[in-house]
Amino acid sequence: MNTAERVWPWKVLLAFILILTAAGTWGAVKKIDYHWRWYRVPQYFFYHAEDAQKIPFDGTVSTIVTDGKMATVTLTSEDSQVVTEKVETESLKVSEGESLFEGDTVGFVSQWRLGPLMNGLWTTMWLSAIASVFALILGLVAGLAKVSKNYTLRGLAMIYVECIRGTPLLVQIFIAYFFLGTVFNLSRNVCGVGALALFAGAYVAEIVRAGIQAIPPGQTEAARSLGMTMPQTMMDIILPQAFKKILPPLSGQFISLIKDSSLVSVIAITDLTKSGREIITSTFATFEVWLVVAAMYLLVTSLLSQIVFYMERRLAVSD
Amino acid sequence: MIKAKNVVKLFHGHGTTVRAVDGVSTEVDRGEVVVVIGPSGSGKSTFLRCINGLEVFSEGHIIIDGVDLADKKTNINKVRMEVGMVFQQFNLFPHRTVLENLTLAQRRVRKRSKKVAEEKAHALLEKVGIPEKAREYPSRLSGGQQQRVAIARALAMEPKVMLFDEPTSALDPEMVGEVLDVMKQLAGEGMTMVVVTHEMGFAREVADRVLFMDEGKIVEVGTPEHFFTEPREDRTKLFLKQVL
Numbered sequence: 001m002n003t004a005e006r007v008w009p010w011k012v013l014l015a016f017i018l019i020l021t022a023a024g025t026w027g028a029v030k031k032i033d034y035h036w037r038w039y040r041v042p043q044y045f046f047y048h049a050e051d052a053q054k055i056p057f058d059g060t061v062s063t064i065v066t067d068g069k070m071a072t073v074t075l076t077s078e079d080s081q082v083v084t085e086k087v088e089t090e091s092l093k094v095s096e097g098e099s100l101f102e103g104d105t106v107g108f109v110s111q112w113r114l115g116p117l118m119n120g121l122w123t124t125m126w127l128s129a130i131a132s133v134f135a136l137i138l139g140l141v142a143g144l145a146k147v148s149k150n151y152t153l154r155g156l157a158m159i160y161v162e163c164i165r166g167t168p169l170l171v172q173i174f175i176a177y178f179f180l181g182t183v184f185n186l187s188r189n190v191c192g193v194g195a196l197a198l199f200a201g202a203y204v205a206e207i208v209r210a211g212i213q214a215i216p217p218g219q220t221e222a223a224r225s226l227g228m229t230m231p232q233t234m235m236d237i238i239l240p241q242a243f244k245k246i247l248p249p250l251s252g253q254f255i256s257l258i259k260d261s262s263l264v265s266v267i268a269i270t271d272l273t274k275s276g277r278e279i280i281t282s283t284f285a286t287f288e289v290w291l292v293v294a295a296m297y298l299l300v301t302s303l304l305s306q307i308v309f310y311m312e313r314r315l316a317v318s319d
Numbered sequence: 320m321i322k323a324k325n326v327v328k329l330f331h332g333h334g335t336t337v338r339a340v341d342g343v344s345t346e347v348d349r350g351e352v353v354v355v356i357g358p359s360g361s362g363k364s365t366f367l368r369c370i371n372g373l374e375v376f377s378e379g380h381i382i383i384d385g386v387d388l389a390d391k392k393t394n395i396n397k398v399r400m401e402v403g404m405v406f407q408q409f410n411l412f413p414h415r416t417v418l419e420n421l422t423l424a425q426r427r428v429r430k431r432s433k434k435v436a437e438e439k440a441h442a443l444l445e446k447v448g449i450p451e452k453a454r455e456y457p458s459r460l461s462g463g464q465q466q467r468v469a470i471a472r473a474l475a476m477e478p479k480v481m482l483f484d485e486p487t488s489a490l491d492p493e494m495v496g497e498v499l500d501v502m503k504q505l506a507g508e509g510m511t512m513v514v515v516t517h518e519m520g521f522a523r524e525v526a527d528r529v530l531f532m533d534e535g536k537i538v539e540v541g542t543p544e545h546f547f548t549e550p551r552e553d554r555t556k557l558f559l560k561q562v563l
């Protein structure tokens with residue numbers, strides 16, 4: 001086909017537009033005379049920490065055994081209590097026979113630690129993961145309630161979905177934290193996860209409902225005509241097929257959840273976004289940090305997209 | 320085996336009520352093959368679906384093997400185990416292999432072990448002539464093969480009665496024969512069958528009795544010979560002229 005020949009001019013155009021955008025941005029930044037400090041960023045991922053090793057009681061250094069880079073210091077107190085501390089040989093601050101007091105530093109141990117960006121990313125991920133699980137459960141229950149024959153169940157599900165979808169997530173988070181959190185004495189993490197789960201659950205419910213209704217009624221009839229009960233029909237016939245259909249919108253919803261989780265930073269949960277804000281207050285590397293934070297969100301969300309892509313391919317075997 | 324007494328099924332639409340089945344009474348004996356014919360919208364499917372409780376009828380009684388469906392205490396799932404149904408659109412479970420289509424209800428409803436269910440399934444696939452398709456997904460099968468799987472799936476529950484709702488209407492003409500052959504074989508083995516179909520050849524060959532339905536009512540009942548040689552009612556004559 002000749003479409004192959006026709007694609008390259010558009011590729012060139014795309015590259016051209018991207019370069020133009022980058023150049024334009026760069027030029028604009030130049031104008032305001034921003035001082036880039038990219039070198040400051042890596043330490044917020046990982047940093048090298050030196051931890052002072054302090055002794056718990058007064059005593060005398062009885063032995064120091066050096067084993068290459070590390071040294072083991074043994075301390076004996078007057079009432080014959082013994083404690084050993086492992087420190088780096090180079091950082092050793094005491095010698096054998098020296099008497100020390102409680103809280104004195106024997107030496108240092110240095111190690112790599114996760115910086116605030118990594119900690120924030122971790123918080124964002126577990127927050128989103130737990131919220132997703134609850135959103136899925138909630139959405140499944142509410143979605144099933146929406147297609148149920150029972151008026152009360154349908155009504156409850158409808159009220160839930162409409163209330164959540166008709167109000168901003170930010171306001172819901174405030175209500176969860178300042179109202180429900182205060183009344184029921186809940187921690188900020190519980191409020192944050194709860195608000196996100198309730199929010200996403202309402203959208204999942206709509207997706208589930210649409211998925212179930214997209215399965216031809218003949219499927220239910222065939223299953224019921226074989227004597228299967230309604231719950232068995234749901235579990236074995238309808239939901240597996242519906243799941244396959246709703247996987248794309250469902251994954252979109254969970255990607256949204258990851259992004260929306262940035263809003264919990266307003267109730268002082270130190271997620272990726274809040275970490276970014278905190279770093280900026282101490283470094284003023286505003287541009288770098290926000291760009292890095294955005295890139296980290298993008299990384300997580302595209303990873304999720306990839307996973308879903310592979311799941312879809314695997315589920316496609318019966319097509 | 321099946322006793323229908325004055326069955327009425329109403330559908331309530333927007334301000335209108337359709338009498339889809341309007342006072343149908345009939346009996347189907349054990350081992351009998353009854354073919355139901357009639358124009359589109361005459362209530363054939365609705366009546367058939369009432370027999371296995373897919374539609375809840377509004378009035379009357381349907382008694383299957385002594386169990387009255389109109390009785391509130393009747394467990395419809397128990398009845399359905401004994402009444403197999405084959406649909407026009409096959410309705411195979413597309414996310415399950417052919418084998419799983421045949422074993423799922425056996426295991427869930429009849430509580431058979433996987434081994435027993437699979438043996439049964441393989442035997443039935445052999446019977447309907449497609450033993451080699453056990454591991455395939457339904458989408459890989461032709462229409463005729465799918466319908467034969469659907470028949471096998473219903474038979475796997477060892478029903479006492481089989482209902483067929485236009486089982487060949489969705490098939491390409493060249494595949495109709497293979498499905499009818501399976502049904503003829505089944506009839507020959509003494510299965511009690513109620514078949515809604517436009518296949519007059521099938522009716523002539525295997526039906527013990529033919530019911531002609533129109534506007535929710537049974538208009539004429541008789542042997543196939545009766546219908547092909549000396550139909551009594553004008554509506555029957557008109558209908559037969561159109562389909563033959």
Ligand SMILES: Nc1ncnc2c1ncn2[C@@H]1O[C@H](COP(=O)(O)OP(=O)(O)OP(=O)(O)O)[C@@H](O)[C@H]1O
Nearest residue numbers: 330331337339357358359360361362363364365366
């Ligand atoms: N679920 C339903 N809701 C409302 N009306 C219905 C429903 N199912 C069937 N009907 C109506 O009941 C009447 C009988 O329909 P039915 O499907 O039983 O006819 P049929 O004889 O099987 O026709 P066909 O040969 O087209 O399958 C029709 O008028 C139809 O419109």
Ligand SMILES: [Mg+2]
Nearest residue numbers: 363364365484
């Ligand atoms: Mg019909």
